[in-house]
Amino acid sequence: MKKNQLIAAAAAAVLGISLLSTGTVFADEAFRTLDEIKESGTINIGVFSDKSPFGYVDENGEYQGYDVYLAERLGEDLGVEINYVSTEAASRIEYLQTGKVDIILANFTVTEERAEEVDFALPYMNVALGVVSPDDAVVESLDDIGEDDQVIVISGTTAETYLVKNYPDIKLQKYDAYAEAKTALENGNAAAWANDNTEVIAFAIENEGFTVGIPSLGSADTIAPAVTKGNETLLDWLNEEIVALGEEQFFHADYEATLLDTYGADYEDTLVVEGGAVGTVETEAE
Amino acid sequence: MEKEVILQYLPLYREALLLTLRIGWQGVLLALVFGVACTWIRQLKIPVLKSLVTVYIELFRNTPLLVQLFFLYFALPKAGIRMTPELCGSLGLGLLGGAYMAETFRSGLESIAPIQEESALSLGMTSMQALRYVILPQAATYSISGIVANVIFLLKETSVFSVISLMDLMFTAKDLIGMYAKTLECLTLLVVFYLIMLLPVSVFGSWLERRMRRAEFGA
Structure with a gap:
């Protein structure tokens, strides 16, 4: 039983891996x-x-x-x-x-x-990064981020890559989707949210109690x-x-x-x- | 596949595995506690409590973990109840798993014919003794495969933790793909790490099942 299971698992792993590799072969075309x-x-x-x-x-x-x-x-x-x-x-x-x-x-x-x-x-479109934070504790520089503070980023965005590269000590709170990141910020789960500045400016305009403390960060990019x-x-x-x-x-x-x-x-x-x-x-x- | 990429990502996957295991097992333990508590309350047959248990089980068996986590993490703070993502994760798993465990225990207990308890009582055992020496050993035998299946199910459910910002195995893989686009390497590592986490559980489960079968009636 044990042996059979191991064989089955190994087979599953091999099958999985080969499926993955053929997946990418197709993907090229x-x-x-x-x-x-x-x-x-x-x-x-x-x-x-x-x-x-x-x-x-x-x-x-x-x-x-x-x-x-x-x-x-x-x-x-x-x-x-x-x-x-x-x-x-x-x-x-x-x-x-x-x-x-x-x-x-x-x-x-x-x-x-x-x-x-x-x-x-x-x-x-043009874009740079920006950081939005609550009015009562506006983050005006990323050096202000304390050791215990977290910054919200969305997985797979340029803001994430930028912070990982340039501020490796800042603790990131990552989300999959914008809706969740915004709710987390509203709920006060983190000190700030870093994203495209267009997005954080829009957020601060639409949600009272939030300020864009850092309107432009990183290089000027395009979309x-x-x-x-x-x-x-x-x-x-x-x-x-x-x-x-x-x-x-x-x-x-x-x-x-x-x-x-x-x-x-x-x-x-x-x-x-x-x-x-x-x-x-x-x-x-x- | 690039070897350097895999080596570079290994520590991140290790960290994710540890987090997934830690929260996963906390969830499994909670699930067992909730499951036993529900079963016990059901056996006591107190009307109101019994209905509450049924409501709990149906509520958590019929909503996805994703929805439960959303509720715990995003909705409860609006009502002033704040929990860390880790606590939400283990509590969510525990509540979901508790409902499944309770049902597994129930089916185990129900598979023991009433005549066995009656026979035990007629031999002069107290009902506690009948439970301890006659009913439970057999019920456990019948339940064990269900319990192991529940444990594996719960550990796999950790893959939705990304919604509450927990860097479990799945989210770590997705996150790395999003940043560096090494899809093949990331997903291969993901499969391998899930196997590392779950194969021992399923091997141990089968061993346990065989061992417990000794208590089975007529085996």
Whole structure:
């Protein structure tokens, strides 16, 4: 019995591992070209469902937000239906590599590490990191974080990577999803929450009793659509599309439709990247 | 697969294994305590308490652990009850497991024909003696495979701990994939570490089952 069990377990392990490895073999080819997407009549786009005002589900169950506004237009111009796939921060790369989605439009910050795993199109938004904390104990510098204090981050975000790299002594309280991280901050489970500054600014505006003590942290980055590594036809189309949309000032319209209520007009030129052209930042991450 | 990556991640997985084991076993112990308490109250047959036990069992057997953890960790603080993530984790597992354990104990006890207790009493045993020497040894034999299955089930349920920010095995793997995208290495390590955690339990369980069978009637 004991022996049989061990053999069975070993077999299970081998099977598991071989499944995993074949999984990645498939993943290398697991994208659909532009023509295949058009033929199928549906495009799968990965968006956030809990990151207002960028990607969220409204009270009617409809996807809304800055990212979704762009997604809608992409679907329209491709002439296909959109199938929205709700994603978490940490699964964005996975979803592309396994072909679960054709495009990720989930506020995906361009980084070198990520550019090794997926292909980023031209950017459509600027972003840096920010830190929000309760009014009665505003964190204005990360050096203020005490030994027993914890900082909330969302697993798989640039804020997490930044803190792990640059502040290895700060204790992180990690969550999978935005909704949980926000509730944890509201409940006072941590000293602060570090995330994209757009997100923490929105949080402080929407929730009384919280202040963005550190509005900008780390390097200035951009946000861009991503496709599976090697999916050149789709990438090229996206890049042309983003340049073309710039001519009609599409992303300013997007901002005014989705972000104006939250951020006001002041942030428009700081946040919006039009036609994929960022002033000083290099758009190619490779 | 990259060997250096695996070596680099090993300490993190070890830490996650220790946390998963610590909270997992606290949960299992609590589950046994709750299970025994429920069974005992049911045997006493006090009307109100008995219904309360039924409510508890049905409530926790018919809601996912995920929902229970959400409630303990996110909802209770709004009512002024604060617990650390670790306490929420072990309490959540304990409450869920208690309901399952109670049902397993009950089916064990019910599998003993009433005539055995009657015979024991007619031989002059007190009802405590009948329980101790006749009923329990057999009921334990019948329950043991269910108990082992519950323990393994509970240890595996730790994989939803990420919602309350506990870095268990599953969340550690997901987190590393999110940061460094070494999917194959991370998931392989994950499978291996779950096996390290659970294989001994299942081997020990089968051994225990065989040993306990001695007490089985007519075996």
